[in-house]
Amino acid sequence: MSRIAKLLYAAAMLLVLGTTAVCAQVRSVPAEAKRGLIRHLQAMTVEINGQAMLLAPGAQIRGADNLIVLPAAVPAGSLVKFTLDAQGQLSRVWILTAEEAARPDPRR
Numbered sequence: 001m002s003r004i005a006k007l008l009y010a011a012a013m014l015l016v017l018g019t020t021a022v023c024a025q026v027r028s029v030p031a032e033a034k035r036g037l038i039r040h041l042q043a044m045t046v047e048i049n050g051q052a053m054l055l056a057p058g059a060q061i062r063g064a065d066n067l068i069v070l071p072a073a074v075p076a077g078s079l080v081k082f083t084l085d086a087q088g089q090l091s092r093v094w095i096l097t098a099e100e101a102a103r104p105d106p107r108r
Contacts, residue, residue: 027066029094033081035105038093040074046090048082056089064097 001009036049044055055061055071063069079101085091094100 027062027094027100029081029100030083031106033083033092033094035079035081038074038078038080038082038095039076040071044071046071046074046093048080048090054089056085056087056091059090059092061093061095063095064100069095 039047041047041052044059045052046055047053061069061071061074074095079096080093081096081100082093083091
């Protein structure tokens with residue numbers, strides 16, 4: 001392999017590895033987040049563990065890939081962790097990955 005080819009290969013590998021590191025996101029679900037099963041009811045209302053709850057203004061639902069999910073696109077019966085705001089409305093929801101779901105809930 002010529003020197004130029006080796007340099008191009010090394011540059012390509014750095015680009016690939018650098019891009020992977022940038023795309024990796026750290027999920028930080030607060031320890032005080034509660035656990036439940038979610039399903040969308042209508043508009044800004046979801047049901048968690050059988051109880052209808054409103055999403056707070058600016059609420060975020062994060063999918064297992066950590067991307068934002070619209071309320072109507074939430075898969076029914078998804079296991080989630082969630083936090084409430086001061087008014088008791090859902091402020092943050094994280095749809096759990098299979099690995100996160102397999103971990104025991106420390107709040108129990």
